[in-house]
Amino acid sequence: MKFQNLVEPFLYKExxxxxxxxxxxxxxxxxLIGKSFDPNYILDLAQKGKFTGIILQKGIxxxxxxxxxxxxxxPLVVKINGKTNIASTEPYAAINCSxxxxxxxxAKAIGYTxxxxxxxxxxxxxxFGKVQEEAHQLGMAAxxxxxxxxxxxxxxxxxxITTYAARxxxxxxxxxxxxxxxxxxxSLQLVKRMAGRTKVLLSGGQITEETKFLEEVKEAIxxxxxxxxxxxNVWQREDALMFSQKIYHxxxxxx
Ligand code: FBP
Numbered sequence: 271m272k273f274q275n276l277v278e279p280f281l282y283k284e285x286x287x288x289x290x291x292x293x294x295x296x297x298x299x300x301x302l303i304g305k306s307f308d309p310n311y312i313l314d315l316a317q318k319g320k321f322t323g324i325i326l327q328k329g330i331x332x333x334x335x336x337x338x339x340x341x342x343x344x345p346l347v348v349k350i351n352g353k354t355n356i357a358s359t360e361p362y363a364a365i366n367c368s369x370x371x372x373x374x375x376x377a378k379a380i381g382y383t384x385x386x387x388x389x390x391x392x393x394x395x396x397x398f399g400k401v402q403e404e405a406h407q408l409g410m411a412a413x414x415x416x417x418x419x420x421x422x423x424x425x426x427x428x429x430x431i432t433t434y435a436a437r438x439x440x441x442x443x444x445x446x447x448x449x450x451x452x453x454x455x456x457s458l459q460l461v462k463r464m465a466g467r468t469k470v471l472l473s474g475g476q477i478t479e480e481t482k483f484l485e486e487v488k489e490a491i492x493x494x495x496x497x498x499x500x501x502x503n504v505w506q507r508e509d510a511l512m513f514s515q516k517i518y519h520x521x522x523x524x525x
Contacts, residue, residue: 276411277445277469279345279378280323285521286446286471286497288323289316292349292381293501295327298356306505309334315505316344319514323378325349325499328367331375341376347413348372349381350401361385361419365397369404379411379445386435388420395442402443413471414444426450429457436465444468448499450475451486458493474500480513487520497521 280286291312293301305311309330316324317340325347326335335341350372351363363383372380382401384394402412416435418426425431432452439447446469452458462470472490474483483503490498498517507513519525 271406271409273406273443273445274467276406276409277379280347280411280446281497282322283522284496285491286322286469286499287320287517287521288325288347288471288497288499289319289321289504290325290474290499290501291330291505292325292327292352294330295352295354298354301502301506303506304508306510312505313338313340313344315510315514316340319504319511320518321514322497323347325381325501327352328371328375331372331377336375345378346376347379347381348375348377349383351382351397360389360421362388362390362393365401369401369408369410373408373410377410379413380405381413381415381448383415383417384438384442385419386416386438387418387423387431389422391420398442398444406443411445412443413446413448414439414442415448415473416444417450427453429453429460432457433460433464436461436468436470440464440466440468446471446496448473455489455493458490458495462494469496471495471497471499474498474503477502477506480507480516484516484520487517491521 323345327349350367351365353363382398405412418431429452448471450473504510
């Protein structure tokens, strides 16, 4: 088995454009404005917007994706851990779905969040080690959301900690990492270098001005970042499909 090949279901011409939709758990209904409360609306957007993958927690995967026509067109990442934003404890995202159940739901990859620097980091490193091996054994990719966060993390988006996060992803055997924009071109370049053969996806973040986001995507692609995994910045817009098409053309110019 070639581990590098496990991410192929999510790549088109070597790049990935994933639609993230686990916010109902992570942030609550507050994020789900307009039509975005409806999982079918999001799945339709993923298909029509030519996303190369969709990220769901298991409940939505079971009730909306499994057995649907979308499952034939849009590869699935099941996010197997998560948390709400209600408790203000040290960040830790508990596992709520097994790797084998994600496989049954049709997932081609599992997603797992590691809060790097959290006082509960050790638990997450241990758990990720376990689920990464299980995923690989079942022929699935392991995608790590690596978000520096917790009492001991002074600056969650500094260049230093983001490049550290990228290297941690490689060391732990993540096939892809999902990180937040580190603030500058130079930092992004370093992230890519430190991640080695682990592919790097940029998170979308809160809804921003349209051109600002498209410029970030263009910059990332110029710097050979492997793609994006975006949620709110797409589906919180009224013109989400049109915006997805602009992102698509940003990632694959001339298509
Ligand atoms: P966005 O593109 O909307 O930022 O989504 C990316 C993501 O990682 C989601 O998968 C997740 O629900 C959310 O961000 C978590 O954000 P945070 O931990 O910063 O609250």
